[in-house]
Amino acid sequence: MVSSSAGIVTGLTAAALVTIGVLAHQASVSVPDDLGRTGATVSPAPGAAKAPRDRRHPNALPAMSGTGERVVYSVDDDRVWLVGPGNKVRRTFEVTPSTVDPTPGAYTVTSRSNRITGSDGIPVEHVVRFAGAQGVAIGFSAAVDGSTAAPDPDRPTGGIRESRADGDAMWKFATIGRQVVVVP
Secondary structure, three states, X not given: OHHHHHHHHHHHHHHHHHHHHHHHHHHHHOOOOOOOEOOXXXXXXXXXXXXXXXXXXXXXXXXXXXXXXXXXXEOOOOEEEEEOHHHOEEEEEEOEOOOOOOOOXXXXXXXXXXXXXXXXXOEEEEEEEEEEEOOEEEEEEEEOOOOOOOOXXXXXXXXXXOOHHHHHHHHHHOOOOOEEEEEO
16 A cells, blocks of 8 residues: 555656646746846936947947846847956847847846747747747847848847857856846
8 A cells, every 4th residue: 555655646746747847838938028127227217318338349348237247238239248257248249139129127037948949930049038028028049040130020029139159158158047238
């Protein structure tokens, strides 16, 4: 009788773990709009001026983009900075924006997927999600085929596309909980 009880407990435990895994996967592919929002430490007021840029060095880290290790994404410049300790830029690169932009502010990485099919139907890798807007999860990703073509403007997408090399760097740097600062 003891062995049959142990079998039942083992079976129930296994079923519970499978259920948790399925729910975790579903949650990772449908991040709600407000999940991952942090305090408004960087959020400008509506209609606030664009963060000042160094005109002589257009790739320079934007002023007022926070402190500490973080990812900085400029919506207007379609550029990303991976910022390490001491406010040192480890890498900066251009991206192809999605059709739905995140609101400027401070976020955290909420989920990641190694390889999936993007909302535009293109296979992507190294997906790093940090925000949501208009019912769309927003994050960085690289197309498996290396393409960075602009998305269909009539289709709401949240994939901010980067090259595969930049996607690899983002994947290594932007782990769960890493801060992402979005500036105008």
